[in-house]
Amino acid sequence: MAKIEVNGLTLDYELIGEEGAPPLVLTPGGRYARDTAGVPELGAELAKGGFRVLLWDRPGCGASDIAFTAASESVMNCEALVGLIKALDLKDVRLAGGSAGSRVTLMAAARMPESVRKVAIWWISGGPVGLAGLAWFYCGDQIAAASKGGMEAVVELPSWADQIARNPKIRDILLAQDPDEFIETMQQWGKAFAYRDDTPVPGMTASDFARLTMPVLTFRSGKSDMAHTRRTSEWTHEMLPHSRLVEPPWREDEWNYVSTFPMDLANRRGRFERWPLLSTMLLDFFRD
Template structure:
């Protein structure tokens, strides 16, 4: 475990596997930290399979710092990913991620396509209702709290409890925000999730996706998954020049099933706990 300054933010990260192995960045979803059940377990399998795996806490996740100057939360995380890769001097990287991690991987690759060897993505958030849900999940409760009780109410939100527990400085960063400016920022960040008929991934254009000429493994979402719609995964696949669309190693109701799992780090429970099932398919593709 280590911390490094990237774009003025202290980011928490860990590298596992052979130091001489090719680098792979594994990015989880939500605002979940890198030690969320299923993430380090998948990382270990990928390391055992021959990669030097970077596990990291995105800004506002886990023990990393946060700022509110980026045009969107996804852009902030994407810039952090690119900056972290540069700061650690990682070359010819592989990017792997699910849910928000898939979006950040794609956005990061579009900013450094010459340094990305391969990509693997699953649970790509999308669809009008799915993206509206993200806007509320990430920004709605923040706006409601700040409008009622200022930043003192924001720091009391359950959505910040884990981060403040790991990095008490997050509380100070939040309390230093002007409530009206914070609400305006959350409105902008929420708007960044707006659905568009022009692109399946908020924050990316068709031209951005066309830049990604490296091999990409795209796992098709379940028909029943309304957070990461099947149409979104198929749309992304069609726009990527070199994508292979495959079925995941679980059934159609997977997202609905794991969404009921308790978040319990001690007993290694959570909605990502079955991600290690992806390892054989990932390794088969990524070693190519």
Template sequence: MPKIDVNGLAIDYELIGDEGGPPLVLTPGGRYPRDTAGVPELGAKLAEGGYRVLLWDRPGCGASDIAFTAPSESVMNCEALVGLIDALSFRNVTLVGGSAGSRITLMAAARQPANVRQIAIWWISGGPVGLAGLAWFYCGDQIAAASKGGMEAVVQLPSWADQIARNPRIRSILMAQDPDAYIATMQRWGKAFAYSDESPVPGMTAQDFARLTMPVLTFRSGKSDMAHTRETSEWVHRLLPNSTLVEPPWGDQEWNCVSTFPVDPANRRGRFERWPLLAPLLLDWLKA
């Protein structure tokens, strides 16, 4: 699969659909790669709807490189997305994403609002406990490992196994880090997830939201979803100048259910496997 240099990082990506179709970027969540169950399936449906769909591995995900110079992991990822869009000469682009992908979508759009035609977002991470969980999920195990066994312990973490298998350079990049500096970076990156009463999304200010005047489709989170709280989705909707708030194509317990699904790429199982259900709603709205 092709890779392209963005900000000194090799970014793995795939384009599907008619070359002449309007460009659309689909960004998944977690540290999951672009071929995670449900992501390419949704991408294929959007491509069938006439879009030129970009699937990509964010830095530190899948087969892409990673660096530790950005103020936060989210900033690293959104700047990579902006650079990727520029490198591919995408104009008047549509951005869609779920979970971490919704955060990266919003942050990238705020950096180039004039080049973004429409946005669709779902499973927006938020809430005090939800964001605290992200800080541990992304940074806590890294700090614990580095403090106990240095970078050798970090590269042995299950959280890096898939990336290292896909891109052996990840191991070399990690091993080249000074353990104390790495712990300090993870502390900063963890702090970037801190809950604030000023904004529902870490890395986004009220002024950032105000710049997003393009049409946005915001899917309301389930009341039972403590990782992507309902209040977060409704708060984002209120801050966006031109947002349409809609119900998702699944029930209230969706996240609680899919978070128990096995990660089984061979049998196309995982947390995002039901994302293709979004396609009809997305296409109807995007083409309205």
């Protein structure tokens, strides 16, 4: 475990695997920390397979700091990832991510394509209703709380409990925000999730996709997954110059299935706990 300052934010991260091994960055979804059940377990399998794996807490997740100056939360996170890779002097990296992690992975790769060797993505959030749900999940309850009780109400939201417990500075950062300015920022961040007919992934344009000329492994989403629709995964594959669309190594209704799991860090339970099932396919893809 280590900390480093990137773009004025202190980020919490961990590198596992042999020093000098090819670097691979694993990014989870939601606002979940890097030690969420399934994430370090997958990281360990990838490290065992010969990679130097970077696990990191995105801004506003786990023990990392947060700010509200970026155009969107996804932009803040992808720019943090680009900065972190540069600060750690990682070269020729492989990037892997699921759910919000897939979006951050794609956006970061589009900002530094010359530094990215291969990309793997799964559970790509999309669709009109799915993206509307993200706008509420990430921004709606923040706006509701701030409008009713100011920033004092925001820091009491369950969505910040884990981050504040890990990094008490998060509470101070939130309380320092002007409520009206915070609400306006959340409106803008929510707007960034708006569905568009010209791109499957908010924050990615056609020219962004065109820059991703490296090999990409795109896992098809389940037909019943309304958060990460099947069409979103297929459309993303179609937008990428060198993507290979593959079936994931789990149930067709995987997202609905794992959404019933308890989020229990101590007992290693949660929505990502079956991510280690990806290890064989990821290793086969990422190895040269």
